[in-house]
Amino acid sequence: MPEAGIGFKREAFDALMAGDGFDAGSLHRFRERALAEFEAIPMPSPETEEWRHTDLREFDLDSYEAYREEHPADTLDDVKPDLLEAVGDVGDRAGLSIQHNSTVVISHLDPEAAAKGVTFASLDDIAHTRPNLLANRLHAAVPSDRSRFTALHAAFRTGGTFVHVPAGVKVDLPLQSLTYVDHDGLAVFPHSVIALEEGAELTFIDRYVSPDLGRALSDAVVEIYAGPNSRLRYVVLQEWGQGVTHLSVQRAHLDRDAEVRTLAVAFGASLGRAEAESLLTGDGSTSEMLGVYFGTGEQHFDHRSIQDHVGSQTSSDLLYKGVMRDRSDAVYSGTVVIRQGAHKCNAYQTNRNILLSETAKAHSIPNLEILSNDPVKCGHAASVGPVDEDVLFYLQSRGIPFEEAERLVVFGFFQEVLDRVTLPEVKGSLERAIAAELEREPEEA
Amino acid sequence: MATETLEKKTDTATLEVRGLHASVEGKEILKGIDLVVPQGEVHAIMGPNGSGKSTLANVIMGRPSYTVTAGQIVFKGQEITKLRPDQRAQLGLFLAFQYPTEIPGVSVVNFLRSAYTSVKGEKVSALAFRKRLKEKMAMLGVEDQMVARYVNQGFSGGEKKKNEVLQLAVLEPDIAILDETDSGLDIDSLKAVAEGIQRLIGPDLGVLLITHYQRILNYITPDRIHVMMDGRIVLSGGPELAHELEQKGYEGFRSDLGLEPAPKETAKGGPA
Numbered sequence: 001m002p003e004a005g006i007g008f009k010r011e012a013f014d015a016l017m018a019g020d021g022f023d024a025g026s027l028h029r030f031r032e033r034a035l036a037e038f039e040a041i042p043m044p045s046p047e048t049e050e051w052r053h054t055d056l057r058e059f060d061l062d063s064y065e066a067y068r069e070e071h072p073a074d075t076l077d078d079v080k081p082d083l084l085e086a087v088g089d090v091g092d093r094a095g096l097s098i099q100h101n102s103t104v105v106i107s108h109l110d111p112e113a114a115a116k117g118v119t120f121a122s123l124d125d126i127a128h129t130r131p132n133l134l135a136n137r138l139h140a141a142v143p144s145d146r147s148r149f150t151a152l153h154a155a156f157r158t159g160g161t162f163v164h165v166p167a168g169v170k171v172d173l174p175l176q177s178l179t180y181v182d183h184d185g186l187a188v189f190p191h192s193v194i195a196l197e198e199g200a201e202l203t204f205i206d207r208y209v210s211p212d213l214g215r216a217l218s219d220a221v222v223e224i225y226a227g228p229n230s231r232l233r234y235v236v237l238q239e240w241g242q243g244v245t246h247l248s249v250q251r252a253h254l255d256r257d258a259e260v261r262t263l264a265v266a267f268g269a270s271l272g273r274a275e276a277e278s279l280l281t282g283d284g285s286t287s288e289m290l291g292v293y294f295g296t297g298e299q300h301f302d303h304r305s306i307q308d309h310v311g312s313q314t315s316s317d318l319l320y321k322g323v324m325r326d327r328s329d330a331v332y333s334g335t336v337v338i339r340q341g342a343h344k345c346n347a348y349q350t351n352r353n354i355l356l357s358e359t360a361k362a363h364s365i366p367n368l369e370i371l372s373n374d375p376v377k378c379g380h381a382a383s384v385g386p387v388d389e390d391v392l393f394y395l396q397s398r399g400i401p402f403e404e405a406e407r408l409v410v411f412g413f414f415q416e417v418l419d420r421v422t423l424p425e426v427k428g429s430l431e432r433a434i435a436a437e438l439e440r441e442p443e444e445a
Numbered sequence: 446m447a448t449e450t451l452e453k454k455t456d457t458a459t460l461e462v463r464g465l466h467a468s469v470e471g472k473e474i475l476k477g478i479d480l481v482v483p484q485g486e487v488h489a490i491m492g493p494n495g496s497g498k499s500t501l502a503n504v505i506m507g508r509p510s511y512t513v514t515a516g517q518i519v520f521k522g523q524e525i526t527k528l529r530p531d532q533r534a535q536l537g538l539f540l541a542f543q544y545p546t547e548i549p550g551v552s553v554v555n556f557l558r559s560a561y562t563s564v565k566g567e568k569v570s571a572l573a574f575r576k577r578l579k580e581k582m583a584m585l586g587v588e589d590q591m592v593a594r595y596v597n598q599g600f601s602g603g604e605k606k607k608n609e610v611l612q613l614a615v616l617e618p619d620i621a622i623l624d625e626t627d628s629g630l631d632i633d634s635l636k637a638v639a640e641g642i643q644r645l646i647g648p649d650l651g652v653l654l655i656t657h658y659q660r661i662l663n664y665i666t667p668d669r670i671h672v673m674m675d676g677r678i679v680l681s682g683g684p685e686l687a688h689e690l691e692q693k694g695y696e697g698f699r700s701d702l703g704l705e706p707a708p709k710e711t712a713k714g715g716p717a
Contacts, residue, residue, distance in 0.1 A: 389509065393509065394542065396507075397534055397539075397542075398559075398616065399616070401529075401531045402531070405531075408556065412549050413550060415551070416549065
């Protein structure tokens, strides 16, 4: 069992690499390079546009632990009850992978899906057994040198999930990956690589869960490769407890006629910064990006998105909706890019925020970069404000007390997103999460 | 007279407005209104645009942007001037809005169930509520699809007003204020809405019918008619007053009563 100790110095790295069952073999050189990048790249500066809204200059990386091993489980019956509870009611699924702290403790794929050639395993396993599957996929969409945190991730990642669906294979039920952290002071590196070949279909749910912790870091990467005419639904449920700093980058590459629909739910963490990007390279590809966030207490959310249209006749539609309460604050900044030579594109971007207290804040920063000379259909809309007074009066005039009126309005506000969620289990889990947030005691300002 | 009514009929849910003054954004709109509407009676308030009819409706219901500067609103013997709108509704008051508000993402059926639970003070099962709602829908000729839609979103003018009447039917208030429920409707919708209201009128419901036009009175015969001008009730009488108004017009009434002609700039639609 490797003893990485505290912090992300060379000694910690060497200790990890020496560990048994670690994927150092095929990825050693790559990790070495990432470590060098990590050491060379400074902490993100709030003076740059990308990090203007999240200041990490005081963030003490050296106080985190790089690794915490847990015992693998042979069957689901051997998995700790807390973890199973965290997996939640997701209905029938084609496969489940559970990472507990730094170890993927179980990864199960329905034999029927396996027989069709679907691969679903931890990244560590794949690096050992079929490293060729990772070529041009692991850290291709999200390169290690993108930021100090992606470099840290590339050097120190353990666990993670890899999915590959062969051409023409449709996986009817969702695959789910849970990352569960209950070790105070730990840094985890959730990583999902999802690759769909031509005509493949898949639904994948990533879920991040922890109890409230003193301090933890989640440095996450999601890489999506949607082959020609493939269909992917990707859901990420960020339900970290208080004390967790969550920094994630999700990037999808869409080939010809591919369709990728993503839903990002961010209710947890003390600080949550999530970048989501769709690169619509293939002609006729379609991207839908839905986002829902709910801030309470002193939560800080920084959501960034890019809808990058390279191919012609590509469509993208983004809808992020957030409710902020207490002293929480949220920033959404999104960019739509229509590249030169991209013809007949549609791009829509909408961000709406409701503030439930005078001390909560939200900012919305939309950007359009149209480099194509061709006419494009683009639209963006943003709003920030309290619950509409006329709506409140209308509800109250029907006898509905203020708290109940506010609850109805908030559910109604999120309904526009819920109406576009097709998986009943995800819809149910989202509804329960909204209800739980609303039931939290408001904090005194 | 007002106090007398109250003492005599403690069992009936009487709405009383006494010397009511109210302003919006610092501008006085109601300049001393006295009015008594007992349960079981229909009172119509008629008056030109800008006379303060809608303001009166909103002030009685407790809209926060309106300030009562003097006077009282008494309902069921209790002063309600400082109560929140939801408390007034729970006591048995209802306001049908002139411009019903859209509530994105909240279906009519969920909205109504929540309102019903709040007003009746008892939990009702989804099934029992559905049954009750179905009865009222059948009575008013409301189609199933309407209650599944989000409140007032994409509703036609007629559907919005029908939805107000449906709420009135389900919530069963003691006194309902109908704020220009007849406005913005074509003849067929007006007929449907007015007939719906007519079905609900009875000994258990008092109505304060606010209207600009006489045409809804072809369907609903009020017990009393009050003519409102410049923030005051200038004349009250029986149903025959409507015909007189029809013939003379509001301006004719003005000169009869020796009032100043209406200032031009106030001849605008009342606040929503």
